[in-house]
Amino acid sequence: MASLPIDTAKFTGIICAVPPAPRIANRETGQLRVDRDTGKTVYQVGLCLMAGSSADVVNVSVAGEPAGVQLGMPVAVRDLVATPWENDGRHGVAFRAAEIRPLSAPAGKGAAQ
Numbered sequence: 001m002a003s004l005p006i007d008t009a010k011f012t013g014i015i016c017a018v019p020p021a022p023r024i025a026n027r028e029t030g031q032l033r034v035d036r037d038t039g040k041t042v043y044q045v046g047l048c049l050m051a052g053s054s055a056d057v058v059n060v061s062v063a064g065e066p067a068g069v070q071l072g073m074p075v076a077v078r079d080l081v082a083t084p085w086e087n088d089g090r091h092g093v094a095f096r097a098a099e100i101r102p103l104s105a106p107a108g109k110g111a112a113q
Helices: none
Strands: 013-022 024-026 042-051 054-063 075-078 081-087 090-097 099-102
Touching: 013 054, 013 075, 042 075, 054 099
Parallel strands: 054 090
Antiparallel strands: 013 042, 042 054, 075 099, 081 090
């Protein structure tokens, strides 16, 4: 099925609701899921997408560990897409992003003051 782009500029806020965790490809062996194009480990992040007076938490996959993303942190999401799927009578929507990063990087050691 076709991927549907999501305009993240329409959200009033996006917050990390579940910290990044590697996706498991094989539960028996513990093998991690790897992105076909980049070879990077695929991570899943629970994001709270807020618009007006409503909010939804969705699990979003991203290739490579989203550095610096922590629970409760506002984040920026690049190239978010939704892909409807169906398999053996089950169905849903998978979300994927090109990048998830902290909205503003915290001041660290060596930062100009």
